[in-house]
Amino acid sequence: MTKRKTVAADVALPEVTISDFDGIRYLHLGTPWVQGSMRIRKPFDIDLEYVQRMMAWLLLVDPATVPERRAMQLGLGAAAATKFCVQKLGMATTAVELNPQVIAVCRQWFKLPPDSDRLxxxxxxxxxxxxxxxxxQSVDALQVDLYDHEAAAPVLDSPDFYLHCRNLLTDDGCMTVNLFGRTNSYARSLAHIQQAFGEEAVWRFAATKEGNTVVLAQRTATRPERELLVQRADAIQQATGLPALKWLKVFKPVVPLAG
Structure with missing residues (x-):
């Protein structure tokens, strides 16, 4: 049976609602669209497949260096990526969220820890x-998931925005972006990312069955050998439980446009 809780929203911001079903808690912003989720018995794991894929930057760095790195999330959602970076990866982490009620709900219902030296x-x-x-130039892993309650297209999606994102990154830093929408916005978003980061710096996953396409962009483009990627994927999977070996079947560099 689904239980629904409602939190009064600020003026001009959507109502924040929560539903529980089959051991999973979902976050909604005034619509049935799922803005995030948490497996109630495993609150620090990542439930949604596309959010798991937002961690693909792990494939492109030395696993031993991860706890020394800094993460940032733009858009808190249900705090899955934020909690994972802090609790599972041991990273110093900053999350930026426009809606104060989302922050309050994540703290009350989604096990988001209080601010600390690491968060x-x-x-x-x-x-x-x-x-x-x-x-x-202080962020090693930037995760961008900025959608309003209608989930039609990214709220911030211009070349200038992605250039500001690139400016956040360390030399070997990566940005991962969730691209999803009911409009045909993917090609435009990808072009804007390539314009800001350079065509050689961009990777992408195949879309999930829900329609989320995760795109990754590096500040400094690299092309690790497949053997190294397999080694790192195996280490990620063993350390975190993320299905990183499966990622390699659907995660590829974006082929630069001809001409």
Whole structure:
């Protein structure tokens, strides 16, 4: 049986609702669209397949260096990526979320830990926050998942926005982006990412059955040998439980456009 809880929303922001079904808790923003989820008995694992794929940057770095790195999420959702980076990977992590009620709900219902030396949750506009000098070239893993309650297309999606994202990254840093929408926005979004990062720096997954396509962009383009990717995927899978070996079947560099 589904249980639904409602949290009063701020003016001009969508109502935040929660539903529980079959051991999973879902976050909604005033519509049936799922904005995030948590397996109630395993609150620090990642439930949704596309959010798992947002961790594909792990394939492109030395696993031994991960705890020394810094993560940032733009858009908190149900805090799955944020909790995973802090609790599972041991990373210093910053999350930026516009809606204060989403932050409150994540703290109350989705096991988001309080702020600490390792975790900072910032209530604010991601497009403004990422331009602050203190973040520049300090982020190793940037995860971007910015959708409104209609989930039609990314809220922030311009070449300038992605250039600001690139400016956040360390030399070997990566950005992963969830591209999903009821409109045909994928090609436009991909072109904007390539414009900001360079065509050689962009990778993509095949779409999930729900229609989420995760795209990865590196500040400095690399093409690791497949043997190294397999080694890293195996290490990731053993350490975290993420299905990283399966990723390699559907995760490829984007072929640059001819001419």
């Amino acid at each position: 900072q949750v910032v209530q604010g506009d991601a497009g403004v926050e990422i331009q602050k000098h203190r973040y520049l």
